[in-house]
Amino acid sequence: MKILLLLIGLACAQGTPTSPGASSVPPLPPVVDVTLKNGMRFLILERHVSPTVAFHTAYQVGAVYDVPGKTGLAHLFEHMIFKGTKTINTKDYKSEAKAMDRVEQVGKELILEQAKRQPDPERVKKLREELEAAQKDADQYIVPDEYERLYTQQGGTHFNAFTAEDETAYIVSLPSNKVDLWMTVEADRFRNPVLREFYRERNVVMEERRMNYESAPEGAMWSAFLASAFVAHPYHNEGIGWMSDIAHISRTDTEEFFKKYYGPNNAVVSIVGDVDAKKIIEQARAKFEDIPTRPVPPDLLSVEPEQKGERRTTVRFEAQPRLLIGWKKKDYHDKDQAAIEMIDGILSMGRTSRFYKNLVEGKKLAASIETSTDEPGRKFPGVFIVEAAPRHPATPQQLEAAIYEEIDRLKKEGPTEWEMEKVRNNEVVGLLHALDSNEGLAGRLADDQAVVGDWRDSWELVAKLEKVTPDDVKRVASELFEPDHRTVAYLLAPERSAKAEVKP
Amino acid sequence: VKSFIALALALAFVAPASANPPKLAPFPPLEFHPPKGVRVALANGMLLYLLEDHSVPLIRASALIRTGGVYDPEGKIGLADLAGRTMRSGGSQKYPADKMNELLEHLAASVETGMGLESGSAGFSCLSKDLDQTLDVFADVLLHPAFEKEKVEVERNKFLEALRRRDDDPREIARRESRRMLFGAGSPWGWRAEASTVKAVTIEDLKAFHAKYYRPSTISVAVAGDFDADTLIAKFKKAFGESPSAEAKKLEAPPAPPGPAARKVYLVDKPITQAAVRMVQFGFPRHDPDHFAYEVMNDILGGNPFISRLFSEVRSRQGLAYYAGSGFSEWTDTGMIMAAAGTKNETVVTTVSAIEKQIERMKNAPVTPEELKVAEDSIANSFVFNFTTPSQIISQRMSLDYYGYPADWLETYISKIRAVTAADVQRVAQRRLTPDSMLIYVVGDPKAFEKPLDEFGTVTKLKAEGAL
Numbered sequence: 001m002k003i004l005l006l007l008i009g010l011a012c013a014q015g016t017p018t019s020p021g022a023s024s025v026p027p028l029p030p031v032v033d034v035t036l037k038n039g040m041r042f043l044i045l046e047r048h049v050s051p052t053v054a055f056h057t058a059y060q061v062g063a064v065y066d067v068p069g070k071t072g073l074a075h076l077f078e079h080m081i082f083k084g085t086k087t088i089n090t091k092d093y094k095s096e097a098k099a100m101d102r103v104e105q106v107g108k109e110l111i112l113e114q115a116k117r118q119p120d121p122e123r124v125k126k127l128r129e130e131l132e133a134a135q136k137d138a139d140q141y142i143v144p145d146e147y148e149r150l151y152t153q154q155g156g157t158h159f160n161a162f163t164a165e166d167e168t169a170y171i172v173s174l175p176s177n178k179v180d181l182w183m184t185v186e187a188d189r190f191r192n193p194v195l196r197e198f199y200r201e202r203n204v205v206m207e208e209r210r211m212n213y214e215s216a217p218e219g220a221m222w223s224a225f226l227a228s229a230f231v232a233h234p235y236h237n238e239g240i241g242w243m244s245d246i247a248h249i250s251r252t253d254t255e256e257f258f259k260k261y262y263g264p265n266n267a268v269v270s271i272v273g274d275v276d277a278k279k280i281i282e283q284a285r286a287k288f289e290d291i292p293t294r295p296v297p298p299d300l301l302s303v304e305p306e307q308k309g310e311r312r313t314t315v316r317f318e319a320q321p322r323l324l325i326g327w328k329k330k331d332y333h334d335k336d337q338a339a340i341e342m343i344d345g346i347l348s349m350g351r352t353s354r355f356y357k358n359l360v361e362g363k364k365l366a367a368s369i370e371t372s373t374d375e376p377g378r379k380f381p382g383v384f385i386v387e388a389a390p391r392h393p394a395t396p397q398q399l400e401a402a403i404y405e406e407i408d409r410l411k412k413e414g415p416t417e418w419e420m421e422k423v424r425n426n427e428v429v430g431l432l433h434a435l436d437s438n439e440g441l442a443g444r445l446a447d448d449q450a451v452v453g454d455w456r457d458s459w460e461l462v463a464k465l466e467k468v469t470p471d472d473v474k475r476v477a478s479e480l481f482e483p484d485h486r487t488v489a490y491l492l493a494p495e496r497s498a499k500a501e502v503k504p
Numbered sequence: 505v506k507s508f509i510a511l512a513l514a515l516a517f518v519a520p521a522s523a524n525p526p527k528l529a530p531f532p533p534l535e536f537h538p539p540k541g542v543r544v545a546l547a548n549g550m551l552l553y554l555l556e557d558h559s560v561p562l563i564r565a566s567a568l569i570r571t572g573g574v575y576d577p578e579g580k581i582g583l584a585d586l587a588g589r590t591m592r593s594g595g596s597q598k599y600p601a602d603k604m605n606e607l608l609e610h611l612a613a614s615v616e617t618g619m620g621l622e623s624g625s626a627g628f629s630c631l632s633k634d635l636d637q638t639l640d641v642f643a644d645v646l647l648h649p650a651f652e653k654e655k656v657e658v659e660r661n662k663f664l665e666a667l668r669r670r671d672d673d674p675r676e677i678a679r680r681e682s683r684r685m686l687f688g689a690g691s692p693w694g695w696r697a698e699a700s701t702v703k704a705v706t707i708e709d710l711k712a713f714h715a716k717y718y719r720p721s722t723i724s725v726a727v728a729g730d731f732d733a734d735t736l737i738a739k740f741k742k743a744f745g746e747s748p749s750a751e752a753k754k755l756e757a758p759p760a761p762p763g764p765a766a767r768k769v770y771l772v773d774k775p776i777t778q779a780a781v782r783m784v785q786f787g788f789p790r791h792d793p794d795h796f797a798y799e800v801m802n803d804i805l806g807g808n809p810f811i812s813r814l815f816s817e818v819r820s821r822q823g824l825a826y827y828a829g830s831g832f833s834e835w836t837d838t839g840m841i842m843a844a845a846g847t848k849n850e851t852v853v854t855t856v857s858a859i860e861k862q863i864e865r866m867k868n869a870p871v872t873p874e875e876l877k878v879a880e881d882s883i884a885n886s887f888v889f890n891f892t893t894p895s896q897i898i899s900q901r902m903s904l905d906y907y908g909y910p911a912d913w914l915e916t917y918i919s920k921i922r923a924v925t926a927a928d929v930q931r932v933a934q935r936r937l938t939p940d941s942m943l944i945y946v947v948g949d950p951k952a953f954e955k956p957l958d959e960f961g962t963v964t965k966l967k968a969e970g971a972l
Binding site: 153154159204208352364422 | 669
């Protein structure tokens, strides 16, 4: 399942032998797990395969912490922290700060004017011009793109960031002789960020929204699905935020968000590659330990009430039809999580999976069909989803009915031993494959620690799969796939063009 | 979209202590001698590239086969692609498809095949203990594919469904159609499969395609992982046979139409909030001496994420787009240069003009010494990332060989980049970039454009539904 990650830029894991059949879980990698006095956590894994190192910093704050009326704030902050510090991207911060104050003053006035029931178009126009002029004035103090250049010039790759519902992560890989660069720049960045050029970058984020959610069918369907499936919990909102909300966010709001959530004690950093763990700890202490701890606000988020009946939603879009079905599931830490992972594999892993064999081949109703266990996040109870594209001339309705037939058969008959063994073997070997990449490992360690509270999660989950029985699968499938707990989204062409279709 | 093929060999990186950001001590030197692996030519003509790595009990292989989509016959465009899809999924002589699926998936192993423009591809991965079984399947798939009728129809229908869905995503329309309009719908460099051409492909066509292009002498395989090289060579000899196969013919790439073309502007009317803008022109083939200077130039113009001129100006300074950049593709006989951005309908003309301005600027004035240094440092310092895993190292060695790069390509790469001067950059910009004749392709909602696109030339209007 492709989750639409909000990236700052475009896009752009060792063990011992095992024997499937009696698949055994690879041993935990020798991660050095250190928490500094201020609560900042470092997970370090030495891999001396090539002289490179991957850094992955995950803050335990994501789009779910956005407040109503200002959705998109967490993601907008992620963009803004690429804009430098009090010493990076600036020629003279003191003078610049004054010029930035003027920008902010006009920016806030413009937000207030535009939010009025009947904005005065003359005043909006005038304020826009003033904003532009104020930004131009502040430009004289800017050293454009200096932060990005520091990494790029030194050979940085995989340089990016993403905001998920439950976390925000900052990523870069460097040649391993440049650990100092990362330590120095990142310590400055998360201590002294300066959100310069705010209103320009806000426009960039609006373009990101237009691209991924307004002009792309999958994004449009995904937004509508979430808004229907979750009524109280903030999983209701797509992380990019509603367009009008983005337009209401000021630099001041964004700075406050930083102060509230970006304490060192809310961060997990994983560093994987050609490094000396002892030395990394020393450097981390020297650079990061004196950043003061900040109280992390409690998770006072609305709790999603039990769903009492199927929900359906339709999105009209100039595109061929698609569908998305999601069932509310229990918390990721529930004892049945491993059985759900097993169900996921039985339904959609490979050409022997039930969905592929029976719906893509067999009944020939689907062009593609995928499942995913925990959307849109793992920190709070989410949904198990099936996403599919019907194959002409099959309709979404026919495909939907066939999906339920497969699910009902799993509920009634349970899985075969062969299917379960296949899933276990693939999960074990999948972990071995994951050991081949600094970036993949770093992401897995930091994300699992930040979102589900334990970097060992991948290994433990694979171990738990060993204990899942056919009866567990049957029972959990019956509980999970409850019709009253599901939400169904269709993406359909506007009626006029659906009729006028002249496609082969 | 750099066509920088993953690059290997006896390389020693000694990166000198370079200019540092403020307050940092000089970086220690980075010394690295990536393993090069071995290249073995078997008596049957197959080329093997092997690199042992015993850290994980896995073996991974990738293969290139001398064929490709550009050699399709005109009435059957999509033949090579369909063959690439079905060679594996249609089963083989010894392993009927369903049995093969069960066998491999239970081992958590994989064998796959595919098709590129100028190469066929294949690969396998498995636990090292399952090598014999997996290699047997891999060889049978490459030498004796069965093209089972039912599986071929499944793939054909997936293909047809993909064609039906090809106008769903505006960026995909712009990518595909701009190239098609540049090279022409009748040129293999521009054409696309249609339902009729895909339906015209018979099972006999697939078998004939395989017989024509697939035999040990047309196949190169790069293998990395937990094996003993001598033992593996013996296993390959056994699996693929030892008798010589007919030598691989040098394939003649179809000619590209002559360029440069006159300026053309295309507009696809689609009711979306963000217009996809793509500008394309003819480029240059691989092995062109301009490659290194052009690579540096493109890095500065729009290739480098975050700091290129297009990114910096169109995105960061003007807030017009989320993506804005440039790239180039090099093929045997021809190439393509492109720039792209996505912007709200209300700023389409502004964005096209902003891209044009940066292209003109690249031609009209030399880059600054600072820009040149940052670009060259960036390419040189990140070079080590071409050598991060054994499978990456060995497959790039194979790939360079396949495309005829000289043996010292990797060893001399950095020095050739370092030798590029600001004058070289301006020279290739002037020689290669032709903004006046660049084809402009826009997918968006013209009702909301701030001005008509006419100022860039005569606009050909198209509808997404059916007319493309």
